[in-house]
Amino acid sequence: xxxxTLKLDDDYDFVLIGISSHEKEYRICWALNxxxxxxxxxxxxxxxKGKKQDTSSFFSLFKYENQEEFLEYFVLANLSENKSVxxxxxxxFKENDKQxxxxxxxxxxxxxxxxxxxxxxxxxxxANEVEETIRKIKEIDLVQTAVKIxxxxxxxxxxxxx
Numbered sequence: 001x002x003x004x005t006l007k008l009d010d011d012y013d014f015v016l017i018g019i020s021s022h023e024k025e026y027r028i029c030w031a032l033n034x035x036x037x038x039x040x041x042x043x044x045x046x047x048x049k050g051k052k053q054d055t056s057s058f059f060s061l062f063k064y065e066n067q068e069e070f071l072e073y074f075v076l077a078n079l080s081e082n083k084s085v086x087x088x089x090x091x092x093f094k095e096n097d098k099q100x101x102x103x104x105x106x107x108x109x110x111x112x113x114x115x116x117x118x119x120x121x122x123x124x125x126x127a128n129e130v131e132e133t134i135r136k137i138k139e140i141d142l143v144q145t146a147v148k149i150x151x152x153x154x155x156x157x158x159x160x161x162x
Contacts, residue, residue: 013122014120014121014122014123014151014160015120015121015125015130015148016118016119016120016148016149016151016160017118017119017120017121017130017133017134017137017146017147017148017149018078018112018115018117018118018119018146018147018148018149019075019115019116019117019118019119019137019143019145019146020114020115020116020143020144020145020146021116021117021142021143021144022116022144023142025060025062025075025077025117026042027142028075028117028142028143029042029062029075031140031141031142031143032075032119032137032140033064035136035137035139035140036073036133036136038064038073039064040062040063040064040073040075041062041063041064042060042061042062043061043062043063044061045058045059045060045061045081046058046059046061046076046108046162048080048106048108048159057080057081057106057108058080058081059076059077059078059079059080059081059108060075060076060077060081061074061075061076061077061162062074062075062076069123070123070124071121071122071123071124071125072121072122072123073119073120073121073122074118074119074120074121074122075117075118075119075120076108076117076118076120076160077108077116077117078107078108078109078112078113078115078116078117078118079106079107079108079116080106080107080108108156108159108160109154109156109159109160110156111154111155111156112149115147115149118149118160119133119137119146120160121133130148134146134147134148
């Protein structure tokens with residue numbers, strides 16, 4: 001009997017803009033709301049468990065849906081939220097290394113550690129509109145820089161499927 005395998009391709013049909021800023025995510029979203037007349041609202045955090053992790057990491061996620069233009073906007077933190085602190089076993093001279101590592105924050109996209117947030121646009125948008133969006137984001141005082149990221153070049157692009 002022949003074996004059949006179903007292979008599904010992930011949909012990476014969205015625009016990814018990296019944002020570098022030292023501000024908290026709620027301040028960045030507030031600034032984006034004011035700049036673009038959005039209503040970004042916090043939704044359930046994105047849960048992700050990497051291959052080398054014992055516990056899941058959670059990444060802040062904000063969403064705004066423009067139903068008139070059929071566009072969805074997301075702001076996603078690149079650094080995970082603080083994990084719950086588990087009791088750690090300490091010896092007299094050294095703490096337990098495995099547990100101290102499990103409480104470290106993780107990056108969603110490790111290739112872009114310098115980016116604090118990702119601005120994701122899902123829907124039909126032209127290249128000119130993307131460039132205009134980047135220009136407007138760069139005008140925000142809280143933002144150090146904003147750049148378009150080529151999703152095809154990312155090794156960890158599967159982390160952006162949500």
